[in-house]
Amino acid sequence: xRTENRPLSPHLQIYRPQLTSVLSIMHRLTGIFLAVGxxxxxxxxFSIALGPQYYDDFNxxxxxxxxxxxxxxxxxxxxxxxxxxxxxMCWDAGWGLDLSxxxxxxxxxxxxxxxxxxxxxxxxxxxxxxx
Amino acid sequence: MNLQSxxxxxxxxxxxxxxxxxxxxxxxxxxxxxxxxxxxIIEILLAVGNDYNGAKEFIRNPFTAIFLILFIVLTxxxxxxxxxxxxEDYVKRKPFEIGLLILIKGAAILLSLTALFAVLxxxxxxx
Numbered sequence: 001x002r003t004e005n006r007p008l009s010p011h012l013q014i015y016r017p018q019l020t021s022v023l024s025i026m027h028r029l030t031g032i033f034l035a036v037g038x039x040x041x042x043x044x045x046f047s048i049a050l051g052p053q054y055y056d057d058f059n060x061x062x063x064x065x066x067x068x069x070x071x072x073x074x075x076x077x078x079x080x081x082x083x084x085x086x087x088x089m090c091w092d093a094g095w096g097l098d099l100s101x102x103x104x105x106x107x108x109x110x111x112x113x114x115x116x117x118x119x120x121x122x123x124x125x126x127x128x129x130x131x
Numbered sequence: 132m133n134l135q136s137x138x139x140x141x142x143x144x145x146x147x148x149x150x151x152x153x154x155x156x157x158x159x160x161x162x163x164x165x166x167x168x169x170x171x172i173i174e175i176l177l178a179v180g181n182d183y184n185g186a187k188e189f190i191r192n193p194f195t196a197i198f199l200i201l202f203i204v205l206t207x208x209x210x211x212x213x214x215x216x217x218x219e220d221y222v223k224r225k226p227f228e229i230g231l232l233i234l235i236k237g238a239a240i241l242l243s244l245t246a247l248f249a250v251l252x253x254x255x256x257x258x
Binding site for chain 1: 158161162165168169172176177179180183186187190199203206207210213214217242245246248249250252253256
């Protein structure tokens with residue numbers, strides 16, 4: 001059997017973007033981005049285990065503009081992947097598969113993840129008393 | 132017409148030889164990560180701005196340490212299962228696919244062990 005010309009998953013360049021397909025690929029992209037984010041989680045924990053000067057290095061990076069922008073992107077990736085993951089599990093249970101529900105839950109997922117991201121950052125900044 | 136042998140049917144593993152295990156583990160870890168990741172975000176918010184001793188004390192709390200360990204294990208398991216599917220879907224050439232899968236699984240093991248070692252050494256560290 002020939003294996004070279006087997007079909008691959010839908011080509012992003014060829015498919016016309018729709019909310020459903022955009023959210024689907026966002027689920028993968030945020031998942032990949034969150035997996036990269038585990039590097040920072042490991043760095044944070046390991047720097048505390050190594051000692052104060054290593055923790056200071058980590059703190060310098062994470063509180064820099066680049067660090068904060070990355071954290072913001074990771075926060076949105078997390079809230080989106082969480083909300084859309086719950087949407088996926090509803091589908092697994094057989095609920096919400098028809099087109100109108102898929103669109104409604106899609107918009108809901110997007111709104112919830114944006115609102116949650118903003119709430120997390122507002123709470124975070126108010127806890128440390130300002131930017 | 133059923134082409135499956137009676138033994139194959141009883142085992143229920145199909146052509147991939149692992150049945151629904153991958154799919155099921157991805158869902159189980161996802162279910163576990165719903166409360167754990169929400170807890171993690173709240174903990175991180177409370178830990179923001181800690182100095183070194185504050186951060187150390189924070190992780191030394193037994194509940195924080197235990198839930199962090201659980202969070203780390205489920206996160207890396209879930210991540211490598213998810214990345215595996217992406218690689219299987221989009222990497223066309225078999226040698227690259229196998230190489231990337233080995234890299235992903237190896238990195239997940241190395242990183243999760245590093246994180247677990249760090250949490251335990253902070254939790255059990257003296258003074």
